[in-house]
Amino acid sequence: MTEISLTINGAPVTASVEPRTSLADFVRDSQRLTGTHLGCEHGVCGACTLEIDGEPMRSCITYAVSCDGASVTTIEGFDDDEVMEDLRQAFTENHGLQCGYCTPGMLVTARDIVRRLPEADEKRVRLELSGNLCRCTGYVGIVRAILAVLEKRRG
Amino acid sequence: MKPARFDYARAGDIADAIRLLGSTDGFNKPLGGGMSLGPMMNLRLAQPDLVVEVRGLDALKTVSDEGDRLVVGAGVTHAAIEDGKVPDTTNGMMRSVAGQIAYRAVRNRGTIGGSIAHADPAADWPTALRALGAEVAIDGPGGARVVPLSEFQLAAFTVALEPADIVTALHVPKLSPGARWGYYKICRKPGEFADSIGTVVHDPDRGYTGVVLGATDGAPLDVPALAEAVRAGKDVEIDDAKAALAAQGATFDDYGNQIHAVALSRAIKGAFAS
Numbered sequence: 177m178t179e180i181s182l183t184i185n186g187a188p189v190t191a192s193v194e195p196r197t198s199l200a201d202f203v204r205d206s207q208r209l210t211g212t213h214l215g216c217e218h219g220v221c222g223a224c225t226l227e228i229d230g231e232p233m234r235s236c237i238t239y240a241v242s243c244d245g246a247s248v249t250t251i252e253g254f255d256d257d258e259v260m261e262d263l264r265q266a267f268t269e270n271h272g273l274q275c276g277y278c279t280p281g282m283l284v285t286a287r288d289i290v291r292r293l294p295e296a297d298e299k300r301v302r303l304e305l306s307g308n309l310c311r312c313t314g315y316v317g318i319v320r321a322i323l324a325v326l327e328k329r330r331g
Numbered sequence: 332m333k334p335a336r337f338d339y340a341r342a343g344d345i346a347d348a349i350r351l352l353g354s355t356d357g358f359n360k361p362l363g364g365g366m367s368l369g370p371m372m373n374l375r376l377a378q379p380d381l382v383v384e385v386r387g388l389d390a391l392k393t394v395s396d397e398g399d400r401l402v403v404g405a406g407v408t409h410a411a412i413e414d415g416k417v418p419d420t421t422n423g424m425m426r427s428v429a430g431q432i433a434y435r436a437v438r439n440r441g442t443i444g445g446s447i448a449h450a451d452p453a454a455d456w457p458t459a460l461r462a463l464g465a466e467v468a469i470d471g472p473g474g475a476r477v478v479p480l481s482e483f484q485l486a487a488f489t490v491a492l493e494p495a496d497i498v499t500a501l502h503v504p505k506l507s508p509g510a511r512w513g514y515y516k517i518c519r520k521p522g523e524f525a526d527s528i529g530t531v532v533h534d535p536d537r538g539y540t541g542v543v544l545g546a547t548d549g550a551p552l553d554v555p556a557l558a559e560a561v562r563a564g565k566d567v568e569i570d571d572a573k574a575a576l577a578a579q580g581a582t583f584d585d586y587g588n589q590i591h592a593v594a595l596s597r598a599i600k601g602a603f604a605s
Contacts, residue, residue: 178339195339195382196372217332218370219437231410231439237369238440241339242362242384288435306521307434 180244184209185253193240200224202240203250211251211280215309222308225281226250232288251280259287262328266321274312282308286322296326334372341384345391345470345499351383353472353495361385361497363406366433366441367449391444391499394418399505402468405444405498413438420505421463424512424532428459431514434522444498447480450550452487453524458545459514461553462530465503471496484550510534513602515594516546527587529572529594531602533561542599544576544591547583554579557595567599 177192184207193202198217203209203226215221217236224236227249254260263286266272273279282305289296289304296304301322302315310318342348342361352359357380362368364386371377385391391406394417401420403412411417412429419426432438432446432455446456447467461480468477472495483491492498506512511533516525528545542557556575560567572592576583583591 195337196334198333198373201333218373219366219433222434222436225436228440232436233440234366234369234436237365237373239339239362239365239369241341242365242386244341285436303521304435307436 178241178244180241182243182245183247185249191240195239195241197240198236199226199228199238199240199243199248200235203235203248209250209252213277213280215277220307220309221278222281222285223278225284225308227253227284232284251283254283254287257287259290259325259329262325263287263290263321266324266328267318270321270324271317272313272321273317278308278310278312282310282318286318286325289322290325290329294326294330298323301326332373335375335378337372337379338381339384340381342388344388345385345497348383348385348388348497349471349495351381352497355381357381359383359494361448363391363442363445363448364408364440365445366437367445367451367454385497386442391442393500396420397502401503401505403443403501403503405447405468405500406442407444409433409438409441409443409446410435412443421503422506422508422510422512424459424463424506424514425503428455428514431455431516432522437522443501447483447501448490448492448498450484450488450490451524452549452551453526453528453546455516455525455528455545457484458528458530458543458551460501460503461551462512462532462541462543463503463506464532464539464541465501467498468500468502469496470499475499477502480551481553486549489550504537504539506532507534507536509536511602513598513600515598515601517590517594527590527594529591529596529598531557531561531595531599533602535562542595544595547581547587547591552581554595557599561599561602567596569593569596572596 181190213223215223219237359381360379409429513531516528525546540558542554544552572595
């Protein structure tokens with residue numbers, strides 16, 4: 177077991193973890209933050225995407241021991257985030273989710289697109305979303321939701 | 332989909348990493364971003380006894396201009412290169428290649444040195460950097476050395492690293508202002524590991540031309556006949572690329588022949604398109 181100290185959703189956390197425990201399993205099983213979902217567990221599907229030190233990353237192939245000293249934000253940590261508020265609303269209005277399994281990862285990626293690529297068009301949004309799989313919606317609603325937030329913020 | 336048990340140690344610096352990697356006789360692996368090693372461990376294709384974390388070491392994140400080459404620390408992420416945080420000395424080639432690697436969430440953590448050490452045939456850097464004529468800096472118990480990529484990657488996932496060696500940097504020759512490059516990869520879906528990668532770097536002012544084929548079942552493959560054609564200013568059609576591959580004894584199936592020839596031809600056409 178290895179001792180780690182990190183910040184999760186703004187709160188300090190100290191824990192003893194097995195080296196092989198992924199960050200995703202750590203936040204879900206030890207921290208009861210089950211908003212982070214696990215799909216493929218090898219970095220392809222994007223369901224587990226969360227933020228580490230302000231950047232979206234895959235928590236299924238990142239070990240918790242590697243996050244000593246890091247600041248982690250899971251989907252639960254974006255309640256008061258202005259961009260995420262817009263995205264939640266837009267996902268609802270545009271039918272951007274159905275079963276909800278991919279949604280936490282989709283929202284973290286969507287927020288990154290909105291912040292990093294304010295001028296993104298539909299083609300770019302679709303390209304950026306290629307690392308997040310959704311098996312319900314066919315992506316049309318998700319893309320529309322992200323484009324709506326981009327449009328709103330461009331004023 | 333959980334990795335087998337392993338021991339873990341965090342290196343304080345490069346010397347510490349080398350010491351830790353050599354501290355036991357088992358299968359010990361340095362961990363950079365873990366974006367390739369992580370999946371391999373989750374799939375239990377890799378079951379290291381000891382993982383030595385080198386992520387975050389300052390000495391692996393430096394970028395320095397050394398005259399005719401840029402030295403990029405092994406721990407520099409793909410996203411940093413994509414975002415132009417590393418000086419552009421390859422007429423935009425490295426930046427373009429970095430932006431095509433996997434997905435942003437992977438590029439934010441995955442590193443250039445990790446990709447080279449991992450040596451997946453379908454990965455982007457082994458092929459792109461080889462076409463640029465790059466060299467890899469290695470440190471280990473036997474001392475520090477710099478090796479051309481053409482001598483570094485020996486086969487799929489097989490490189491000239493001794494057990495306690497780590498990759499510390501990539502030495503990338505600077506392109507002349509008039510140099511041309513082309514990079515074309517064929518994937519069924521953006522971000523997926525490629526089915527084929529064709530790439531060309533043509534820098535007549537330096538007398539350098541490289542044409543390299545990636546995503547084969549082995550190390551990236553130099554295609555000297557096509558480099559010669561590029562030097563001579565000839566067009567390279569799909570059939571020309573097929574003939575060049577056949578002439579050097581490549582043995583792909585029909586599908587492989589076709590996509591590899593298409594990737595090479597499109598990379599070369601792309602290099603001279605504008």
